[in-house]
Amino acid sequence: MIAALAGRRVDAPNAATPRFPAAQIERVETAIRSRLAADDVTALVCAAACGADLLALAAAAELGIRRRIVLPFSVERFRESSVVDRPGPYPWGGHYDRFVREAESGGDLVLLDLDPHDPHVYEKANLGILDQAARLAGECSDESEALVVWDERSRGPGDVTEHFAREARLRMPVAAIHILDALP
Numbered sequence: 497m498i499a500a501l502a503g504r505r506v507d508a509p510n511a512a513t514p515r516f517p518a519a520q521i522e523r524v525e526t527a528i529r530s531r532l533a534a535d536d537v538t539a540l541v542c543a544a545a546c547g548a549d550l551l552a553l554a555a556a557a558e559l560g561i562r563r564r565i566v567l568p569f570s571v572e573r574f575r576e577s578s579v580v581d582r583p584g585p586y587p588w589g590g591h592y593d594r595f596v597r598e599a600e601s602g603g604d605l606v607l608l609d610l611d612p613h614d615p616h617v618y619e620k621a622n623l624g625i626l627d628q629a630a631r632l633a634g635e636c637s638d639e640s641e642a643l644v645v646w647d648e649r650s651r652g653p654g655d656v657t658e659h660f661a662r663e664a665r666l667r668m669p670v671a672a673i674h675i676l677d678a679l680p
Contacts, residue, residue, distance in 0.1 A: 497535050497536050497537045497538060497639055497640070498537070498538065498539045498540075498541065498629050498633040499532065499535065499541065499642070500625050500628075500640065500642045500643070500668070501528075501542040501548065501625075501643040502542060502543070502548065502622060502625060502642075502656075503547060503548025503549070503552075503644055503645025503675075504516040504547050504646045504647065505547035505578070505582060506583075506584055506586075509583055515646070515651070516547055516646075516647070518585070518586075520675055521551065521585075524548070524645065524675055525554060527674075528548070528555045528645065528673055529559065531643060531671070532556060532559055532561060533559060535671075537561055538562060538636070539562040539636070539638075540552060540556040540563050541628045541629040542563075542564075542565065542566070542625060543567060543568075543574075543578070544565050544574070544578075544595055544596060546579050546581075546584075546588040547582070548646075548673075550579070550595070551645075552643075553565070553595045554591060554595075557595070563598070563599055564604040564606065564628055564632065565595060565599040565604065565605050566606045566608065566624045566625045566628050567606070567608065568610040568617050568618060568620065568621035568624070569607070569608070569612045569617070571596055571605075573612055575589065575593075580592075606624065606628055608620070608624045618659075622656065622659055622660040623663060626642070626660075626663060626664060626667055629642075629668075639668075640667075641668055641669045641670070641671060642661070642664030642665075642670045642671070643670075643671055644657065644661045644670060644671070644672050644673070645672075646672065646673075646675060647674070647675050
């Protein structure tokens with residue numbers, strides 16, 4: 497199984513509505529790891545933002561799963577805008593650097609070279625993730641699925657995770673990994 501994955505980033509410190517509280521990091525990573533193993537995933541395709549992406553990459557690395565990282569623009573710019581801008585005890589920057597380095601050395605780093613100022617840049621990156629998962633599935637004669645790590649509540653217009661879920665449903669089976677189910 498080839499899995500395309502996207503999901504919530506860890507909440508900013510003063511988030512008005514909790515969507516991915518930092519206290520849930522360990523539980524969410526465990527849920528992702530369990531899902532990847534249960535679905536017999538052989539390759540994971542995702543971005544590498546702090547939150548669902550990096551947790552999935554860590555789980556996949558632990559399970560020996562191939563990891564393809566799809567970034568909308570340069571490695572450095574993505575690191576600054578989507579990785580190290582959130583708090584928490586998790587080593588977001590260090591994991592990002594490691595996984596990007598490993599993906600690049602294995603030929604599994606895809607830079608889409610999109611305009612970072614485009615208001616739809618992350619939606620376009622979602623399509624790139626889904627395209628890459630379909631490409632890998634075709635090369636491996638394997639099935640694909642989308643995994644969406646979120647609270648299943650729309651943030652309204654511009655919700656990139658909701659966009660991923662909607663677009664994925666048009667292409668492949670979709671399963672949700674629920675962040676807030678793990679709340680005490």
